[in-house]
Amino acid sequence: MSYFKYVALAYGVFFVVMAWDFIIPRLQLRQQLRAARHRLARAQRADAAPAGNGELDR
């Protein structure tokens, strides 16, 4: 009896789950770094904006 399909299926499951385990932390890291970059850009824009005299424009 050939067990090829069982062995292939088991190793396939292993590779898929390991690939998921490899990709997810990378996506999480990228997401956190992007959020931090946006936060930094916002802070730099706020610093660069000229300070008003306190009166509202009409």
Place this chain on the structure above:
Amino acid sequence: MRQLPYPSTSNRMFKALAGWFHKLGSPPYFDAFAARWSPWCYLASLPLFALGLWQALAVVPADYQQGDSFRILYIHVPTAWMSLFVFGLMAFYSAIALVWRIKLCEILAMACAPIGAAFTLVTLLTGSIWGKPMWGTWWDWDPRLTTELILLFLYLGVMGLYGAIDDRRAAARAAGLLAIVGVVLLPVIRYSVVWWNSLHQGQTIRLFGESSMDSSMVLPLWLMVFATKFWFAGSLLARARADNLRREAGKAWVRERLEGAR
């Protein structure tokens, strides 16, 4: 008055090690450490995986009873061991975090959960696939299988609890407590094949003492065991780094690091 003895080499080494651990607890230092070592851990696992899989699939002879289906063992057993090891480590980090309130240990404990869940899932699925040709069924409510399934639920419980509470520190403490309580399951899983009549085979591989597995079949198993260990270290550092960045968002060191990277 007595003069203090000159510190011995082991004393100085201990102090240096304690100092390094203390430094590692600092979020910016850990970020740099994880960014540096995570890829190396993954890289170290790759040749071990390649060699182990080649040996497991092409070199090792088929089993005289189970034929080629026994080759599933080379992923089933290392991932099963990892599922227990990672849970124990998660509980260990959680205990340190609860007692000494070390933030990094909370992060590391919570980063263990999804990796351990992945190893447990692989264990259950590969065991089920192996069981079909050998036992004639995909699943049986056997003590070993059932306790391993409860372990998966515990992992999912820890992850769910950590995600359900907004305050990250309170969430880590609650989930860590669940991890510590869940440790009682580990010896139950380990000895389930001894304590109860089980469809699952008993212990065939021993760290200390003689294994009932033929020596020609053992090498790929150890290669896969070390490969999964290195893989786990890489994944743990990467996940912990992401969580560390999320918790430290808006802090000056994150801004400085981003500005430095430009």
